[in-house]
Amino acid sequence: MDSAIEVRGLRKRYGEREVLRGISFRVPRGAISLYLGPNGAGKTTTFRMLAGLERPDGGEVRFWDRPWSPEVRVTTGVTLEEPRFYPWLTGAENVEIVFRYRGVPAARRRALEALERVGLADAARRRFGKYSLGMRQRLYMAAQLFPGVRAVLLDEPTNGLDVEGREQVWRMLMDLAKQGVSLFVSTHQVLEAERYAEYLVVLHEGRVAYQGRYRDLAMRRRILVRAVRPEAAVAALVRAGFRASRGRREEEVYVEAPAEQLARVLEVLKAGGLHVFDGRLEDLEELYWRIKDDVQRTDQVEA
Amino acid sequence: MTYSELIKLKRNPAGLALVALAFLFPLAVLLADRMAGENVRVSATVQSWLQAPLVVVFLLGAYLLTLEGALGTGKWIWTTPARPERLALAKVAATLLVAVASFLFAAGIFGSLPEGRTLLYGALAALSSLLTVTWLSALAGSFAGVLVASAVWSQAAPFLHGLLPEGVQGAVWSVLPALGLTHFEDTAHTALRLGAHAFYLLLAWALWVRRAR
Numbered sequence: 001m002d003s004a005i006e007v008r009g010l011r012k013r014y015g016e017r018e019v020l021r022g023i024s025f026r027v028p029r030g031a032i033s034l035y036l037g038p039n040g041a042g043k044t045t046t047f048r049m050l051a052g053l054e055r056p057d058g059g060e061v062r063f064w065d066r067p068w069s070p071e072v073r074v075t076t077g078v079t080l081e082e083p084r085f086y087p088w089l090t091g092a093e094n095v096e097i098v099f100r101y102r103g104v105p106a107a108r109r110r111a112l113e114a115l116e117r118v119g120l121a122d123a124a125r126r127r128f129g130k131y132s133l134g135m136r137q138r139l140y141m142a143a144q145l146f147p148g149v150r151a152v153l154l155d156e157p158t159n160g161l162d163v164e165g166r167e168q169v170w171r172m173l174m175d176l177a178k179q180g181v182s183l184f185v186s187t188h189q190v191l192e193a194e195r196y197a198e199y200l201v202v203l204h205e206g207r208v209a210y211q212g213r214y215r216d217l218a219m220r221r222r223i224l225v226r227a228v229r230p231e232a233a234v235a236a237l238v239r240a241g242f243r244a245s246r247g248r249r250e251e252e253v254y255v256e257a258p259a260e261q262l263a264r265v266l267e268v269l270k271a272g273g274l275h276v277f278d279g280r281l282e283d284l285e286e287l288y289w290r291i292k293d294d295v296q297r298t299d300q301v302e303a
Numbered sequence: 304m305t306y307s308e309l310i311k312l313k314r315n316p317a318g319l320a321l322v323a324l325a326f327l328f329p330l331a332v333l334l335a336d337r338m339a340g341e342n343v344r345v346s347a348t349v350q351s352w353l354q355a356p357l358v359v360v361f362l363l364g365a366y367l368l369t370l371e372g373a374l375g376t377g378k379w380i381w382t383t384p385a386r387p388e389r390l391a392l393a394k395v396a397a398t399l400l401v402a403v404a405s406f407l408f409a410a411g412i413f414g415s416l417p418e419g420r421t422l423l424y425g426a427l428a429a430l431s432s433l434l435t436v437t438w439l440s441a442l443a444g445s446f447a448g449v450l451v452a453s454a455v456w457s458q459a460a461p462f463l464h465g466l467l468p469e470g471v472q473g474a475v476w477s478v479l480p481a482l483g484l485t486h487f488e489d490t491a492h493t494a495l496r497l498g499a500h501a502f503y504l505l506l507a508w509a510l511w512v513r514r515a516r
Contacts, residue, residue, distance in 0.1 A: 051382045070384065078382035084375040088314045100307045101385040127314075143379070 004182035037203035077144025087129030134165030304393035355405035368440035441510035
């Protein structure tokens with residue numbers, strides 16, 4: 001896999017708190033990679049280091065197979081959480097200023113083109129202070145669409161957006177990825193990872209709990225059935241040769257089997273006269289909790 | 304990048320108000336003087352043609368230099384290839400452009416253009432003040448902080464200076480960050496003054512470079 005970004009053994013400590021505990025991962029080129037983790041997991045700290053705004057205590061960041069240097073900024077766009085621009089200037093003027101800082105020739109024309117790409121052409125001459133949160137996020141992204149951009153790092157770009165706003169942002173990101181731009185997007189929303197990630201890095205308490213293709217992770221999902229008599233359901237499934245166990249909730253039963261076996265599982269339960277009111281693959285959020293539990297168990301064993 | 308700083312002033316209520324204040328200041332002094340009684344004379348501590356540029360330096364300079372901190376826009380600026388010291392230089396250049404315009408305005412209003420050494424010393428005083436405002440802005444980080452520090456220092460410096468033995472007063476005065484009070488006419492301590500300004504330049508550079516992290 002050709003990497004756009006590679007992180008090796010990155011460590012960061014603030015006082016007593018170790019925010020990043022030697023994390024390593026790769027971000028492939030020309031794809032949408034999601035950085036998934038709960039608030040406080042260390043996502044923003046990682047982004048600040050990737051952007052060169054903070055020095056790691058240990059480890060290394062590489063872009064395009066070379067160690068990080070300020071030159072990285074020439075071809076990499078970064079958005080860090082809340083978009084802040086000059087409120088009295090128009091959207092186009094704000095992006096023009098960003099492009100001028102980047103040394104983009106014909107900055108004004110390029111700014112208008114970028115606004116068009118994010119669907120803000122009509123609002124180009126409206127003051128930033130009058131923009132809605134969704135428009136502000138899109139403007140922040142427009143500012144990263146400078147000529148020659150190879151990678152964009154986006155720290156929680158859909159934070160605070162409604163369903164429609166989120167959809168617009170993701171549609172735009174998918175278009176960018178199609179144009180060969182490498183995208184590394186942090187989020188704490190599992191649903192976004194499930195829908196849009198081609199590649200996924202899961203961060204939990206400063207450690208990488210999973211990294212790889214989303215497809216490979218999705219293959220690890222188990223079958224989840226919710227039955228009125230879960231104990232009897234587990235027994236029937238075990239008798240039929242399945243590896244089944246009780247879940248976290250009262251009526252949950254997990255079956256270690258691929259998606260194709262769902263119909264067979266339901267058949268076994270029906271034949272046993274067991275009433276099932278839900279049968280499906282576990283979702284990424286449930287899988288996420290399982291990964292998290294695994295990491296915690298490993299930590300406890302190591303401790 | 305200087306053009307970017309000038310764009311930031313476009314339609315900016317606070318920035319434009321400060322520019323207007325600078326342009327109106329010498330007029331206000333002149334009007335106050337005219338309206339005062341026969342036995343009262345109103346004047347500023349600097350020549351009338353230098354008043355507007357100095358107000359531009361202290362108010363607009365400090366405002367532009369602390370703007371990114373106030374708005375939080377520095378967060379994205381430091382992720383672009385823009386270097387912090389170049390950003391500071393652009394702000395200084397934008398301030399100087401407005402200061403020159405205000406000087407021409409004031410000179411036009413008062414109908415007298417200073418010449419020769421007078422003009423040179425005035426320009427040096429404005430530049431020296433701008434240098435001080437530059438490092439002070441990086442240090443204080445806020446417009447209010449710079450104004451308070453400037454006001455306190457402008458009152459305290461002459462007082463503290465007066466407490467010194469007479470023999471060292473000239474030398475000490477020449478190295479102080481004098482916030483526009485530096486007497487460039489005093490040529491006896493030019494070397495010391497140049498050394499002090501070189502130090503302030505380094506200080507400004509170091510503080511601005513540090514800001515990007």
